[in-house]
Amino acid sequence: MPNSIAGPETALDAALPVPGQPAAAFDxxxxxxxxxxxxxxxxxxxxxxxxxxxxxxxxxxxxxxLSPDGAATATCFAESQLADQLVIVGGMSVWSLCEHHMLPMNLQVTAGYVPEGEVVGLSKFGRIAAHFAGRLQVQERFTEQFAEYITGVIGRKDVAVAVRGVHLCMSMRGVRMEAARTTTLHSGGRFATDPLLNQQFLAAAQWNAA
Missing domain, CATH: 1.10.286.10 (GTP cyclohydrolase I, N-terminal domain)
Structure with missing residues (x-):
């Protein structure tokens, strides 16, 4: 049976202003x-x-x-036979807005985790990415928010996230370097302590971004 597992936000957290999230009703x-x-x-x-x-x-x-679909729950499915399997979800492309110049940025997202007795519904990864992209953002914060949310869903820090961004604030203004790309990485839990596991994730993330 699937379980609906709430994200890491608590009721108190939800009541506080969140960086990169609208604080008032949209007129x-x-x-x-x-x-x-x-x-x-x-x-x-x-x-x-x-x-x-x-x-x-x-x-x-x-x-x-500024009103993306909520990402308050993620469905997990029991899989008791799993053992040390690496799950990677890539090819997620979301648009956000740079909060420094209010110009678009395209973020290519790859996420990996090590399941333990259950797996996360695959479509939820895209919804979570869209949720945190639908606001004024910076890529570095987006990467951490996405990783922290998945960490809260699985209840462990065995989460890795790679984000490759194209920023129009760099491509069409300032230095105007159209080929410039920005990569941000989060490696938690076993991804931070197991070099082989982390390398497997990075290789898959690079393949997904190609």
Whole structure:
């Protein structure tokens, strides 16, 4: 029978402001008005053909982006025959927004863990990644949030996460290096103490990112 296991957040944690997470209800009308004002300040006419309805569309996108599906539970399935198996889930691609310049970043996510008596439902990994990506973020924080959540789900620190990011704040502004990539790694529990296990994960993560 599947078990629904809550993530690592406690009731107290949920009540506190979380970095990279909206703290108040989203006012779509107010945001649309601000977008309209921004267009005026940029020398545009929000009423001209082509821009009619743009503030509303932008506000609707912001509302949807900052309201991702919840990741409060992850389903685990009993598998009593497992022994020292490495499970790696790769190919997860999510979009987030750099909180320093509010420009998009694409994050390629690979996660690994060592199951012990049960396995995590595979689709949950993608939902968890999308949950933490749907906010103003930095890649380093995203990597730790994702890893901490999976750690809370399995109840052990045997979790590894690799994230490879393309940041438009680096590609289209500043140094404008389109080929630049940023990689962040988290190695917990056995991944931190077992070089062979960690190398197996890193090899698979590199393959998934190719």
């Amino acid at each position: 779509t009308g107010r945001v649309a008005s601000l977008i309209s004002q921004l267009l005026v300040e940029l020398g545009e006419d929000p009423a001209r053909e082509g821009l009619v309805g743009t503030p509303d569309r932008v506000a609707a996108w912001w509302s949807a982006f």
